[in-house]
Amino acid sequence: MHRVRTMKQPSLHLRLRALRRLGLGLLLGLGSTAAVQAQDARSTAEDALALMKKAQAFIKTQGMDKAVAEFNNPNSPFNSKSEINRHGDLYLFSLDAKGFQIIHGINPRIRGTNKFDMRDANGVYLIREMAQLCFASAEGRGWVQYQWPNPVNRQVETKLGYVERVPGSELCLGTGIYK
Secondary structure (H helix, E strand, C coil), X not given: CCCCCCCCCCCHHHHHHHHHHHHHHHHHHHHHHHHHHHHCCCCCHHHHHHHHHHHXXXXXXXXXXXXXXXXXXXXXXXXXXCXXXXXXXXXXXXXXXXXXXXXXXXXXXXXXXXXXXXXXXXXXXXXXXXXXXXXXXXXXXEEEEEEEECCCCCCEEEEEEEXXXXXXXXXXXXXXXXX
């Protein structure tokens, strides 16, 4: 004869404990997903254009000398997480028609150098393309795609750099977003 084994039902206490663990696991999973999403939040093209508009207004009201000092400060609200740079992944830079840069909000080694021949990892002459948009196009502004290190996660990523001529000057101001 075959004996039929019956499994005992777990006690109510054990079932409640298992449900609590499952619930806690789900909550922790959702929390870590939210943390990853928050960490991965990036500035948009609209954010970059808004930052540029505020930078242009700053130049107009404060003058170029104060603007250069402000835009070269890594702790400036233009270059760090702030009300106008919500994700902290934007920063300002400049160039003239020949690629000379007096502003770089996060890399002081670039300031005072000519980067006209600088290329990204794919060989794109990004400063040449930006200078052409600023100084050779009727609009005096536009977007350039290239590969560049993201200052937040330090990974080389696809970047869309936006450049815009500063009215009444021989300077082009830029910022950019990471895709």
